[in-house]
Amino acid sequence: MKDNLISELSGRYGDDKTDKLVRYMQRIRDINEHINLTAVREEGEFLEKHIVDSLACNDYEEFQRAKLVVDMGTGGGFPGIPLAVTNPDKKFILVDSLNKRLKVIDQVAEELGIRNIELVHVRAEDMGHNVKYREKVDVCVSRAVASLDILSEWCLPLVKKGGYFIPYKGESAEDELTSADAAIRVLGGNVEKIENPSQDKNAISGHRLIFIRKCNSTPKRFPRKPGIAKKSPIR
Template sequence: MSEPRGMSMKDNLISELSGRYGKDKTDKLLRYMQRILEINEHINLTAVREEDEFLEKHIVDSLACNDYEEFQRSKLVVDMGTGGGFPGIPLAVTNPDKKFILADSLNKRLKVINQVAEELGISNIELIHMRAEDMGHNVKYREKIDVCVSRAVASLDILSEWCLPLVKKGGYFIPYKGENAEDETASAETAIKVLGGDIEKIESPSQDKNAISGHRLIFIKKYNNTPKRFPRKPGIAKKSPIR
C-alpha cells in the first residue's frame, strides 16, 4: 500500500490506530510512548529511540493479540517479563474491561511503568515484582490466569515453564516470537506437554500489514494441570530445560 503524499510512516500508523481504537485510546498510547522515550534517556527501558520505530515495534506489535478470539475472551491477563510495559500496557489501554498483571523481576522498570500509568490514568493494571518461579507457586496466581502473554527473550521451553503454571485449564499462553518460531516450538514440544499445554497454531499477524517488526504469536492451550513440581527453583529452567 503506497503512503499518501506527505504522510510519514508515523502518521500512517497513528491514523490506523485512531481508526481502530478511537482518538482517546490512541492519544493515551502516544503519551505512553513519549513518556517512556523521555525516561529512557536516564533509565534503559528500550533500545528503540525513534517514535516511528517505537510505534511499530512496541505499540502496533503489542496489539497483535487483539485480533484473536482466544485473547478477546479473556478477563485476567498476565504479561510475564513486561520490561518497558510491552505488550501489557498497549493491551491494557485498548481493553479497559480486562485486568492485566504486569510481572517483572526488575523493580526499577515496574516503578517507571507505575508512575507513567498513574499519570495517564491507566487503572486496569497491577504490577508485580516477583520472579516467575515464585509466582508460579503462589496460590493467588497459579492456574488462575485466562491468558499469559510474553515478549520476553527466553527460549520457548524455558518461557513455558515460567508461564504455563499460571494459566488455568482452557486458558492460553501466547508468546510473541521471531521468525524462528517453528524451530522453538519443535524444541519446546516436550516441555509444553509436560506442563499441561498443547501447541494449537502459530499466527503471523504482521504479514497482512507488511510490518518489519513482525513477531509471530504461538497459541498454546492449557489442557491439564501443571505437575506440582513446576516451575522449578529460580535458575534451573535455564540450566536444564525440560526436554
C-alpha cells in the same frame, strides 16, 4: 510512517485511546534517556515495534474472551500497557524481576490514568507456586527474551485449564516449538496454532503469536527453583 500508524490506530481504537498510547510512548522515550528500557529511539519505529506489535493479540478470539491477563517479563510495559489501554474491561498483571522498570510503568500509568493494571515484582518461578496466581489466569502473554521451553515453564503454571499461553516469537518460532515440544506437553499445554499478524515482509516487528492451550494441570513440581529452567530446560 508515524502519522500513518497514528491514523490507523485512531481508526480502530478511537482518538482517546490512541492519544494515551502515543503519550505512553513519549513518556517512555523521555525516561529512556535515564533508565534503559528500550533500544528503539525513533517514534515511527517505536510505534510499530512496541505499540502495534503489542496489540496483535486483540485480533484473536482466544484473547478477546480473557478477563485476567498476565504479561510475563513486561520490561518497558510491552505488550501489557498497550493491551490494557485498548481493553479497559480486562485486568492485566504486569510482572518483572527488575523493580525499577515497574516503578517507571507505575509512574507513567498513574499520569495517564491507566487503572486496570497490577504490577508484581517477583521472579516467575516464585509466582508460579503462589496460590493467588497459579492456574488462575485466562491468558499469559510474553515478549520476554527467553527460549520457548524456558518461557513455558515460567508461564504455563499460571494459566487455568482452558486458558492460553500466547508468546510473541520471531522468525525462529517453528524451531523453538520443536525444542519446546516436550516441555509444553509435560506442563499441560497443547500447541493449537501459529499466527503471523504481520504479513508485510518489510515490517520492523513481525512477531508470530503461538497459541498454546492449557489442557491439563501443571505438575506441582513446576516451575522449578530459580535458574534451573535456564540451566536444564525440560526435554
